[in-house]
Amino acid sequence: MTTELRQLRQQDWDEYYGTLEVAFGGVAEAKEEHELWNSLTEFDRFFGTWEGEACVGTTGAFSFRLSVPGGSLVDAAGVTMVSVAATHRRQGILTSMMRRQLDDVRAKGDSLAVLTASEPDIYGRFGYGAATQAMTAEIDTARVRLTVPTGTDDVRLRYAKPADVHEACEALYARRVSERPGMLARQPGWERLGLLDPESERHGASALQCVVAERDGELVGYARYSVKPDWAMAGPKGTVRLRDLEAVDPAANAALWRFLFGIDLTSTVEAHSRPVDDAVLHLVSDMRRCQIQVRDSLHVRLVEVGAALEARTYRAPVNLVLDVEDAFCPWNEGRWRLKGDLKGAICERTEDDADLALSVRDLGSAYLGGFSLMSLAAAGRVRELRPGALAEASLAFGSDVAPWLPHGF
Template sequence: MTYPIRPISEAEWHAYTNVLSEGFGWQPPPQQLERWRKATEFDRTLAVFDGDLIVATTGIHSFTMTIPGGTLPVAGVTSVAVLASHRRRGLLTSIMLRQLADIRERGEAVAALYASEAAIYGRFGYGEAANELRVRIPKLASAFVRHAPSDPSIRLRVVKPAEVRADLERLFETVSGERPGLYARNGDFWDGVLADEEFDQQGNGPLRCVLAEDSGGVRGYALFRIKSTWGDNGAPDGELRLHELYATDPAARAALWRSVLDRDLVTTTVAAMPVDDPITQWVADSRQLNARWGDELYIRLVEVDRALASRAYSAPVNVVIEVEDQVCPWNARRWRLTADTSGAECKPVEEEPDLTVPVTALGGAYLGGGSLGGQLAAGLLREHTQGTVQSLATAMSWTPKPWAGLVF
């Protein structure tokens, strides 16, 4: 039996979201659905139909994402779901393959997604490209090292987030080009970041904001909520949940971290952050971070040659890569990557390969945070010329480490 696949119309929006509600086990309030609808690019949705019934979905946000050395148009894959009644019929495979073909036709060399289930997307060529730390920092053990940066010209100002939206947008735009994985936010995404209805709060109180600024303007901001609780003995036991903290310089970032860690009536700060966030260096007793590692962003090279030629490299490399890609057969061949710190070129060749690598591994390394050496040690790629993996891994490495920060 065949199931047609096509983009939905706006009239089919509720049928589309019903599949997502079933697939993810939640039902957003009407206001949240409306925000979601406004952010939806209907021409980039796809739905699988069984007669008149939508039974599987996916969609794309058109992003400009930071990659090593610059920015690139990236297809942000989202809203992937299949009705429980239609599992095991190949619908997920069909819709993901159609989507990858559409992405290629649109001219985007890279796709990105957040995985609700980490085991699913490797079979479609997505590699784990960014990780994050999830920390629980107790206030009483959060002292900084003595030489942590400080600047007496910095002033902290408590503000209503919605009232300083323009400042937040400008600050984020200023810093978003520094870290691979961060992507430009349009107005609809900022609506979501600053949304503060009761259902957005989830029992954690209103969205709060602290600005770090000086006479020249805003140098950073922190967005957070506070879950106010009290212990059995009447002592305060509040939990601060940090949503975002961005700054233009280390001193402003340190001042903002101290502001949230020292908040009155709060005993614990909870946050998710890049694996190399400076807070990991500032807390004097690093064990008090109580850090837990987790996967974050996944990357798929839709067109290997254009993707590899579009990013910058940290060191010279000249290598023939045999790419294994059963999903996008146009990638499955040998490519010579020649790159140094001034630019890169990736061309098809018929030469003997220096290494054979699954496309997932290249996706995982693309933003500079992957572990090609670890995959070699695990037997997940094959090195034919000794030293090739180390050379390629060094060239593709990047500082800072990748992180997208805002789930799409």
């Protein structure tokens, strides 16, 4: 039978999502998760490949606003729910879906496409480059001490039901988005993600808990977490599972971490998907006992090279020509002159000689400042064509803080 690639219809969502679940192991998600993802689906941005009545391939995109160096929020397509049925591998289905999707992203005017990859090796050939990293820590709070800054004792902490303070916590998060590249300005409906807590996903831990930090009656931070009790012959050894933590200043941040370290009957704090430059690394007495691990997180694809490079600012003045290779989106191929600084940038087509040559994938890796052009060049991924251009560009593309994706999609 032949296959048909078409826009997703509301009446086909259950079949579509069932195909996705089977591709990711066949374990059905909780009803609450189904309802959330169904409500967030933008049907004009989701596509399925069908063979008769059966869905054999899925992909979609959410409409996001992504923070970039300089603090601007840029329209970006958040690529999601990508799968191909195991019975239909190596038939060009994924390539055809990626082709249709990127054409659609371009037609909608988004200059960026982003995704988190279950298997990173898949997406490089479509121009996506790993642009942010996430840190996981498993901290032995029985042996690791915290040194907190002045003012920490002035922060008041109190328990709160997550739903009762959710609106205030979302407002605080919104204030933080422009401060760090890679963060997502949550669109209507996405605030529900922070409260999603199906019992089937707790694996022996408590329901979601929340503590808020206040100063002079104003919210200055919050932490959402759960606790998994455990006991040994020597006594309690429960684990605190941190879901998210945001704070507006060092004292509030330290107060929240000190609280997590001090929860009764626990001896471990597990923190997942934190920034690789998280301040907690400088609060702890022994980083070795924090079991730090780092992995790729957000992958970036420049859909419109000129518009994307103009959307961000540059840490140092830059004036150079980039020779960009992009076989999958040939409208990006060729030479672009980038002029920029901390105030803004212009990026236009040019016939001038190139200063650097690189693929759109590697440009995506450098775009948010998480990976330096210098390090990419050391791996042979960027070629310097004018002496000095690499150092100039690497400094300019950098970020003072590590880019970070706070949650998946």
